[in-house]
Amino acid sequence: MIKLSYATAIFIFCIGLYTIISKRNLFKTVIGLAIMESAVLLLIVTSGYIPGGVPPLLPMNGVAVNPLPQAFTLTAIVIGASDVALALALVIKLHRRYGTVDLDKIRGLRG
Amino acid sequence: MHRSSVFFRLATLLFCLCLGWWFWKGIEALEHTGTLTGPAVHYVARAAEETGASNLVSAILFDYRALDTLGEATVIYTAVCGIAMLFSRSKYRKSSTGLSFIVKRGLGFVIPFILLYAAGIVLMGHLTPGGGFQGGAVFATMTILFCIVYGSNFEAARINPKIKEFIESTGAVMFTLIGLVGLIAGAGFLANSAAGFPTGRVGSVLSGGTIPLLNIAVGMKVGAGLSTIFYSMVKLLEVKYEDAVEVDRP
Numbered sequence: 563m564i565k566l567s568y569a570t571a572i573f574i575f576c577i578g579l580y581t582i583i584s585k586r587n588l589f590k591t592v593i594g595l596a597i598m599e600s601a602v603l604l605l606i607v608t609s610g611y612i613p614g615g616v617p618p619l620l621p622m623n624g625v626a627v628n629p630l631p632q633a634f635t636l637t638a639i640v641i642g643a644s645d646v647a648l649a650l651a652l653v654i655k656l657h658r659r660y661g662t663v664d665l666d667k668i669r670g671l672r673g
Numbered sequence: 674m675h676r677s678s679v680f681f682r683l684a685t686l687l688f689c690l691c692l693g694w695w696f697w698k699g700i701e702a703l704e705h706t707g708t709l710t711g712p713a714v715h716y717v718a719r720a721a722e723e724t725g726a727s728n729l730v731s732a733i734l735f736d737y738r739a740l741d742t743l744g745e746a747t748v749i750y751t752a753v754c755g756i757a758m759l760f761s762r763s764k765y766r767k768s769s770t771g772l773s774f775i776v777k778r779g780l781g782f783v784i785p786f787i788l789l790y791a792a793g794i795v796l797m798g799h800l801t802p803g804g805g806f807q808g809g810a811v812f813a814t815m816t817i818l819f820c821i822v823y824g825s826n827f828e829a830a831r832i833n834p835k836i837k838e839f840i841e842s843t844g845a846v847m848f849t850l851i852g853l854v855g856l857i858a859g860a861g862f863l864a865n866s867a868a869g870f871p872t873g874r875v876g877s878v879l880s881g882g883t884i885p886l887l888n889i890a891v892g893m894k895v896g897a898g899l900s901t902i903f904y905s906m907v908k909l910l911e912v913k914y915e916d917a918v919e920v921d922r923p
Contacts, residue, residue, distance in 0.1 A: 620727035644752030
């Protein structure tokens with residue numbers, strides 16, 4: 563079961579990477595970034611799982627799962643939200659300057 | 674090579690599949706012992722008596738690794754500063770007049786409960802799942818709902834952006850001052866029970882030493898920060914102004 567969770571994380575990560583590489587629309591690139599972030603969060607949470615574990619809340623009936631990756635995940639969620647917001651702000655500024663969010667049409671970024 | 678060509682897409686897909694297979698090989702090499710390892714053993718065994726909080730994630734976030742949380746709050750502050758700086762030249766435009774009368778009244782009924790929910794999440798962060806970050810996000814959701822339902826003019830008139838900045842800065846200063854209290858007591862920056870804060874009885878509302886105070890500080894910071902981010906972005910939208918069907922002043 564834990565392998566399935568890891569496989570899901572890898573699959574979502576690859577979807578995000580494919581989105582970032584293949585899409586020309588900058589908004590879709592930012593969405594790909596967000597998808598990759600969620601995959602990483604899933605990976606971190608899964609790494610702290612213990613088979614049959616209970617949530618790390620007192621009183622505990624049984625063995626608790628590792629609370630440390632969950633605390634890290636909380637940190638990563640906030641940082642992810644702020645960097646997606648900053649990236650979207652930059653995209654809005656680009657759209658105001660060039661009138662498009664297509665990477666190929668933006669002058670200087672033609673490839 | 675053009676990005677929309679079939680060959681490029683196939684090459685990208687192949688690259689992603691190879692990378693995924695490589696990751697899978699790495700994951701298979703990990704060993705799952707099925708027991709706690711590292712510092713987590715100490716946290717699970719001793720967190721209740723050392724901090725007085727019954728939510729272990731909160732205890733780790735705001736006691737053992739509170740300096741990490743301070744850095745994380747700084748990341749939000751930096752993002753807010755960056756976004757506000759990017760949009761500093763743009764002028765405020767009337768972007769919308771809000772939705773219909775029914776939606777406005779309906780939101781009026783729901784708002785007190787959303788406020789209560791957010792305050793509950795922030796204040797009970799040391800007992801149940803939740804805390805400053807989650808509760809602050811719910812607070813920010815409320816201002817976004819105001820902006821959508823009543824129109825952004827209403828939101829800007831009732832909740833001054835200066836006040837949001839003040840609340841955010843107050844949260845940051847409060848967090849640092851609570852940390853300095855620990856330093857003055859001679860126990861180190863952001864020390865909790867070692868600095869003489871009463872931990873209380875595990876499970877009661879008044880427990881956990883500095884953890885509820887830090888939760889409130891972070892909640893103020895995150896709520897005001899996310900709200901400022903949304904406000905900075907939405908004031909750019911150029912929606913064509915149309916006369917409202919019915920004019921009411923909520």
